[in-house]
Amino acid sequence: MEVAGNWRGEYSYDPIEGVPSIPAIAFSMSIERSWLGSFAGVAIDDLGQGLPNHALIQGRTNRKIVRFRKTPEAFLTLGPAGARPASQFLQEELGTNLERGYPPPHILYQGQLDLAGERMSGTWVILPYRIILRALRKAVEFHETTGTWWAARIPKEPPPEGVA
Numbered sequence: 064m065e066v067a068g069n070w071r072g073e074y075s076y077d078p079i080e081g082v083p084s085i086p087a088i089a090f091s092m093s094i095e096r097s098w099l100g101s102f103a104g105v106a107i108d109d110l111g112q113g114l115p116n117h118a119l120i121q122g123r124t125n126r127k128i129v130r131f132r133k134t135p136e137a138f139l140t141l142g143p144a145g146a147r148p149a150s151q152f153l154q155e156e157l158g159t160n161l162e163r164g165y166p167p168p169h170i171l172y173q174g175q176l177d178l179a180g181e182r183m184s185g186t187w188v189i190l191p192y193r194i195i196l197r198a199l200r201k202a203v204e205f206h207e208t209t210g211t212w213w214a215a216r217i218p219k220e221p222p223p224e225g226v227a
Contacts, residue, residue, distance in 0.1 A: 064124055064126060064127055064180045065096070066094050066124055066129060066176065066183070067095055067096040067102065068093075068217070068219075069091065069094075070091065070092040070183075070214040070215065070216055071090075071091045071092075071214065071215060071217055072090060072091075072092075072213045072214030072215060073087040073088060073212065074087065074088055074090060074108075074187060074210055074212035075087045075211050075212070076208065076209075076210045077208075077209045077210050077211070088108055088109065088110060089109040090106055090107060090109060090214075091107050091109075092104055092107075092214060093106075100124050100125060101121070101123045102121070102122055102123070102124065102131070103121050105117060105120065106119075106120050106133055108135070116135050116136065117135070117137075118134055118135040118170075119133070119134045119136075120132065120133050122172070124176070127175045128173070128176075129172075129174050129175065129176055129183050129185070130171075130173045130174075131171075131172050132169050132170070132171055133169070133170040133187075134167065134170075135167045135170070137167065138150075138165055138166070138167040138168075139167070149165065149167075153194075153196070153203070157196070157203070159196055159198060159199055165194055168189050168192045168205070169189075169190075170187055170188070171188050171189075171190070172187045172212060173185050173187075174186065174212065180216070182213065182214070182215045183213070183214050185211070185212060186209065186210070186211055186212070187209065187211070187212055188207060189205075189208040190207055191204065191205060191206055191207045
């Protein structure tokens with residue numbers, strides 16, 4: 064099924080022990096068809112607080128099944144206070160700075176398209192990962208994080224009258 068086009072939706076976090084619930088986060092995607100059922104595009108998460116986070120997406124469809132990997136450009140952490148850069152989290156929580164840039168983790172999405180191809184929904188996961196802090200001789204572990212998502216196709220606007 065075809066997923067090329069513009070989409071708008073939300074993703075939510077499953078409950079995380081010890082963390083107050085995180086409100087759903089709005090996002091938009093612009094997807095272009097590649098070849099043999101694959102697609103690529105750009106997503107923008109609206110994290111509030113003036114922190115949009117851009118991401119590249121690459122995926123595949125197989126009939127109604129859709130799978131894609133989202134790679135954010137910024138390494139952000141989310142918590143009760145909202146989104147903040149990982150470097151700020153480490154400074155505030157551990158009193159240290161990142162010695163080097165760390166790539167953000169990939170977010171793996173999977174789901175299904177509805178029969179009309181106008182809505183898709185499913186689950187997402189960020190696999191466990193760690194940051195090595197050599198100055199402190201320790202590692203910061205980030206546990207697997209999961210959630211759900213949905214997106215609806217944004218209808219194409221008709222051209223203005225008199226424009227072909």
